[in-house]
Each structure stands twice: as structure tokens, then as C-alpha cells.
Amino acid sequence: MNCLTTKEIYLYLDDKFPGHRDDVEAHISSCAQCSLAVANRRQVLRASKSLPKETAPAGFARQIINFLFPARARLKDVVLALSAGFLSFVFIIFAYLAFTGKSLAGFFLTLSQTLLEAVQTASLVTVKTFKLFAVGFRVVRQLFTLAFHEISRLASFISTEVQILLVTISILGFLTLFYLLRKFVWAGGKA
Amino acid sequence: MNDEKELIRRTLQGEKEAFEMLITKYQNSLLTYISRMTSSREMALDFTQDVFIKTYTNLHTYRPQFKFSTWLFKIASNTMIDYWRKKKLDTFSIDQRHKDDDRPQFQLPDDKISIENKYELFQIRERIEDLLDILPPSHRELFVLRHVNEFSYDEIAEIKNIPVGTVKNRVFQIKELIRKKLEKKL
Numbered sequence: 001m002n003c004l005t006t007k008e009i010y011l012y013l014d015d016k017f018p019g020h021r022d023d024v025e026a027h028i029s030s031c032a033q034c035s036l037a038v039a040n041r042r043q044v045l046r047a048s049k050s051l052p053k054e055t056a057p058a059g060f061a062r063q064i065i066n067f068l069f070p071a072r073a074r075l076k077d078v079v080l081a082l083s084a085g086f087l088s089f090v091f092i093i094f095a096y097l098a099f100t101g102k103s104l105a106g107f108f109l110t111l112s113q114t115l116l117e118a119v120q121t122a123s124l125v126t127v128k129t130f131k132l133f134a135v136g137f138r139v140v141r142q143l144f145t146l147a148f149h150e151i152s153r154l155a156s157f158i159s160t161e162v163q164i165l166l167v168t169i170s171i172l173g174f175l176t177l178f179y180l181l182r183k184f185v186w187a188g189g190k191a
Numbered sequence: 192m193n194d195e196k197e198l199i200r201r202t203l204q205g206e207k208e209a210f211e212m213l214i215t216k217y218q219n220s221l222l223t224y225i226s227r228m229t230s231s232r233e234m235a236l237d238f239t240q241d242v243f244i245k246t247y248t249n250l251h252t253y254r255p256q257f258k259f260s261t262w263l264f265k266i267a268s269n270t271m272i273d274y275w276r277k278k279k280l281d282t283f284s285i286d287q288r289h290k291d292d293d294r295p296q297f298q299l300p301d302d303k304i305s306i307e308n309k310y311e312l313f314q315i316r317e318r319i320e321d322l323l324d325i326l327p328p329s330h331r332e333l334f335v336l337r338h339v340n341e342f343s344y345d346e347i348a349e350i351k352n353i354p355v356g357t358v359k360n361r362v363f364q365i366k367e368l369i370r371k372k373l374e375k376k377l
Contacts, residue, residue: 047315048338054223061214
């Protein structure tokens with residue numbers, strides 16, 4: 001038998017050599033060159049197979065599952081949380097009563113009086129706020145009416161062409177003002 | 192194998208515990224493969240998670256006539272190719288035949304020293320680890336699939352979607368390359 005090629009050596013080491021294995025082994029044991037070549041490659045393969053393997057951290061699979069299926073609050077949990085909240089509230093009230101020595105009826109009377117005062121105050125604030133808005137609306141309406149009358153009076157003295165020119169200048173002025181505001185104030189530019 | 196198919200069937204029916212069992216079964220082998228392809232453990236863990244998520248979202252496309260492990264590693268391999276492309280690393284297809292493809296493996300061996308007598312197994316292993324880091328990713332991948340994850344040539348061919356003969360030749364070449372580099376370095 002001839003000496004083995006490198007490909008044949010790898011096939012032999014993989015147990016995939018097409019010929020008779022006994023013949024190959026007989027040749028290897030009698031040929032120093034092939035024996036060295038096989039030993040070297042076998043050693044490299046052994047070292048490769050013993051390369052360290054990685055281990056995933058504990059709970060890794062659970063972490064992926066939690067990512068794929070985000071937890072949703074169940075009705076049972078919501079009811080439990082609300083019950084716990086209510087019971088805590090009751091406990092705090094009783095603790096307060098025990099600490100201050102007040103009766104339950106007295107506590108509810110004080111509570112209802114406080115609530116009544118709060119509602120009265122809130123109503124008063126609401127009414128005053130509405131009155132303020134009504135006054136503001138009337139003032140703005142009068143201002144607009146006055147401006148409209150004055151512009152109408154002015155328009156009767158000025159020709160149509162000049163009116164168009166004035167409107168155009170106003171629009172351009174407004175746009176320029178808007179642009180400058182955007183550039184130097186909102187966009188944080190330097191004036 | 193049948194257990195695995197049962198787990199897949201249960202996962203498709205929405206049973207998350209079944210998919211958790213699949214993850215537990217493959218997490219270490221997949222993490223080992225990805226760790227060899229990336230530079231840090233943290234990155235490998237992120238990619239491993241990513242591969243399992245892709246596997247879950249595409250599980251309805253899995254065909255039971257193929258092995259689940261090869262299908263899973265095919266997803267992992269494609270994920271790695273995308274990563275190398277982004278990093279602009281060597282991603283040439285291994286079925287591209289190089290003009291020297293058939294040369295080294297058909298020649299007679301040219302061993303000059305006995306690695307076995309001269310060096311301990313752990314020394315060779317350390318050297319191989321160093322060499323793996325400098326191999327092009329496409330070479331490293333084949334070597335890891337064959338010798339670390341211990342896939343058969345047929346399975347690697349299925350994962351990489353290339354002929355078995357090409358896989359064998361290329362793996363022989365890579366092993367020979369590593370052996371020659373070892374001989375020089377040791």
C-alpha cells in the first residue's frame with residue numbers, strides 16, 4: 001500500500017476511509033512518516049474536541065420566555081391589589097381613631113364637614129374662574145369690533161391697489177417675524 | 192427526536208413551557224458556537240437570545256423532515272453572516288472554489304516534528320484557541336461546527352446549504368491549515 005495523502009488520513013480518522021481499515025492500519029504501523037502524520041493530526045483533533053464549552057447563565061431560558069411573552073396583570077391580581085389597598089385604608093382610619101381617641105361617628109362628621117367645605121370652595125373657585133373668562137371674552141370682542149370699524153373707515157380713504165399692497169406687506173412682515181422667532185427662539189439659535 | 196417534535200407541536204399550540212424546554216436543551220451548544228464567532232460573552236448571549244426569538248417567530252415555517260438542531264443552527268449561521276457583513280468581515284461563500292482548493296489535501300503529509308511527543312494536550316488546545324481567533328470567520332465557523340459542536344458533514348452541509356463534498360474538502364483544508372500553523376508556532 002502507498003503512503004496516505006492528507007485527505008486519506010482525515011478520512012481514516014473520521015472512520016470514513018473507503019478501503020479496508022486493516023490494510024491502512026498495517027501500513028501506518030510499518031511506515032514512520034504516515035505514523036507521525038496520523039499521530040499529529042489525531043492530537044490536533046483531540047485538542048479541538050476538548051475546547052471549552054460555554055454554559056448559559058441560570059434563568060437564561062426563562063429570560064427569553066419572559067421577553068417573548070410579557071406578563072399581563074390577571075384579574076385575580078387586580079382584585080387582590082384593590083382589596084389590599086382598601087383594607088390598608090380601613091386599618092389607617094382605625095389606627096387614627098385609636099390614637100386620637102375619637103369615635104367613628106365623630107370622625108365621619110369631621111370628614112363630611114371637611115368634604116363639604118372643600119366642595120363649597122371648589123364651587124366658588126369655578127364660578128369666579130368662569131366670570132373672569134366671560135369678562136376677558138367681552139374685552140377681546142370689543143377690541144376686535146373697534147379694530148374692524150377703524151380698518152373699514154381707513155379702507156374707504158385708500159384705493160384698492162394700496163389696500164392690496166398693505167395686506168401683502170403685512171403678510172410678509174408676519175412671515176418674517178414667524179421665521180425669526182423659529183430660528184432664534186425655538187430652534188435655540190443666536191440672535 | 193420524537194420528544195423534540197412533540198415540544199415543537201406544543202410550542203406552536205402556544206405552550207410557552209414547551210419552548211422553554213427547547214431553549215434549555217440547545218442554549219449551551221448554541222452559545223458555544225456563537226461565542227466562537229463573536230468577541231465577547233455578552234455579545235454572544237445577546238445573539239443567542241436573538242436566535243431563539245427568530246426561531247420562535249419562524250417556527251411555523253419549520254419542516255419536520257429536517258433535524259431541528261440543523262434548522263436552529265442555520266438561523267444562527269445566517270445571523271452571524273449578517274453580523275459579519277455589518278462588521279465588513281470576510282463572508283465569502285465556502286462553495287466558491289479557490290484555485291488551490293484540491294492541492295493540500297491530496298499531497299503526501301509533510302510533518303516535520305511530532306506534536307504528540309513534544310507538547311501537552313492543553314498547550315495545543317490553547318494554541319488552537321489563539322489560531323481560531325485569527326482565522327477568517329467563514330473558516331472558523333466550519334471548524335467550530337465540526338469539532339466543537341460535533342455536527343456531521345451532512346448536517347453542516349444542510350446548515351450551510353452547500354454540497355457535502357465541499358464541506359469535507361474545506362474542513363480538511365482548515366484542519367491542515369491549523370496543523371501547519373501549530374507546527375510553526377509550537
